[in-house]
Amino acid sequence: MLFKLTDEQLMIQNMVREFSRKVIAATAAQRDKTKEFPAENFRQMGELGLMGMMIPEKYGGESADTISYVLALSEIAYSCASTSVVMSVQNSIVCESLYKYGTEEQKQQFLVPLASGKIIGAFALTEPEAGSDPVSQQTTAVRQKDHYVLNGTKRFITSGKHSKVVLVTAKTDESKGHKGISCFIVPKKTPGLVVGHLEDKMGLRASDTTDLIFENCRVPADLMLGKEGDGFKIAMSGLDSGRIGIAAQSYGVAMAAFDAAVKYAKQRKQFGMAISKHQAIRFQIADMATQIEAAKQLIFSVASMKDRKQPHTKQASMAKLFASEMVNQITARAIQIHGGYGFTKEYDVERFYRDARVFTIYEGTSEIQRIVISNQVLKDRRKF
Structure with a gap:
């Protein structure tokens, strides 16, 4: 199949290419050495509408199609893979999950600032003993009246240090297997959420990758994303x-x-x-x-x-x-x-x-x- 890009798609590609080659590329090699998170780059990317591209405008996004998104993301990756991985997680996992499964209140509180690039988000699924097999994760969420109490450790979390909100999976019912896993929206300021070990990686060195530790972390029940059991x-x-x-x-x-x-x-x-x-x-x-x-x-x-x-x-x-x-x-x-x-x-x-x-x-x-x-x-x- 021959894909002919539309004028709008070409405009997005050219705009991002110019920004990427002039701004992102300028400090990519240095950030690889220093491991400095490109916060200023992300601020500018937010202004350009690159942090929630496929989210409707009413929620802070750009209402772009997926082809426009992959064109933009590949142009950022051309200059700096570290920057592109944060953009990818923000767009495709964090923002899309909130848009698909969030309540209107959750969208207004979290999706709008995420899609507009005002804050960075993270997605916490992997654990020390649960990588390719997410059903074996050990993080738990126990209901206590109007809260869930989360306990466990998540590993290799992109933007674990610099994110302001995290989508976290946890077991709410051990007996149900993958249907007993739920997902929670956890602001980083929540007591009991601790940023752990910062990985010293072979590559993507300007993108922070950390452990996230939950120690009796109390999350309001209304911050569950979707229904109980929807996490997987x-x-x-x-x-x-x-x-x-x-x-x-x-x-x-x-x-x-x-x-x-x-x-x-x-x-x-x-x-x-x-x-x-x-x-x-x-x-x-x-x-x-x-x-x-x-x-x-x-x-x-x-x-x-x-x-x-x-x-x-x-x-x-x-x-x-x-x-x-x-x-x-x-x-x-x-x-x-x-x-x-x-x-x-x-x-x-x-x-x-x-x-x-x-x-x-x-x-x-x-x-x-x-x-x-x-x-x-x-x-x-x-x-x-």
Whole structure:
């Protein structure tokens, strides 16, 4: 299927590209060294409408379609993957979950400031002993009159330190399995919520990743998101959208690495000519371009399905699986084309390589994506 972008989609892409290359890129390498959270960048992104793109304007968003969102997200990722992961979680998991399942009061109190970029949000699902298997999580929420008391530890939470509100899953009924998991909106100022260990990561170093510890954390009952037992459903719905976001991030980083590799290949001379004239390099460039184009088509396809409100769990996992594996191959090849220079911090491809590595891991490993895809294929009676 050939995707022809509308004038509005092209306008959004060009606007974000200009902002990303001028503002985001300017400090990306330095933030990678210092691990400084790009708060000012997010303030400007909020003003540009990038923190709640698919949320209706009445709730502080931009009412943009999913294709516009992935175009914008990939342009941010092109310059800084750390910034893009925060944008992705904010848009696809936090804001969308609140919009789909929140009450009107919850939307006014939390979604409006989140979608308008005035505050950062986080989603807390993973635990020390519950990563790929969220049903085995141990965080509990016990009802006490008009409150729930939360106890447990969440791990690897994006924006765990800098967020102002967190969506948290917890078991409200152990006996019901995945149907006994609920979701809560927890403001960070809530007593009993403690920000724990700050991870020192290989990549995405300007995006903070922390533990969140709940110690007799009392959350008002009216801050439950959805109904009791909806937590697993909310998480899976959010991950469908989040996986589209990771695919878009992967595409953006891959394009950055590809452009850097092509530029270097044209400039670097060996054996009396630019290395771009050597067949070995040309074949690598051809393979890289083909992989990137294939990923883009998968991303546009699932984004279009989401906009048409079609079921897209399988396609979201396919896009995430292919794009995240693709970007790891592209960034590795970009370093190879740079030779020894690619292994130094003088060139951005080294940072691209480190940032890309986690894309096959978070929001469902590649192995989990294969399980999701095969489950969907095997239960579908139609021809694949």
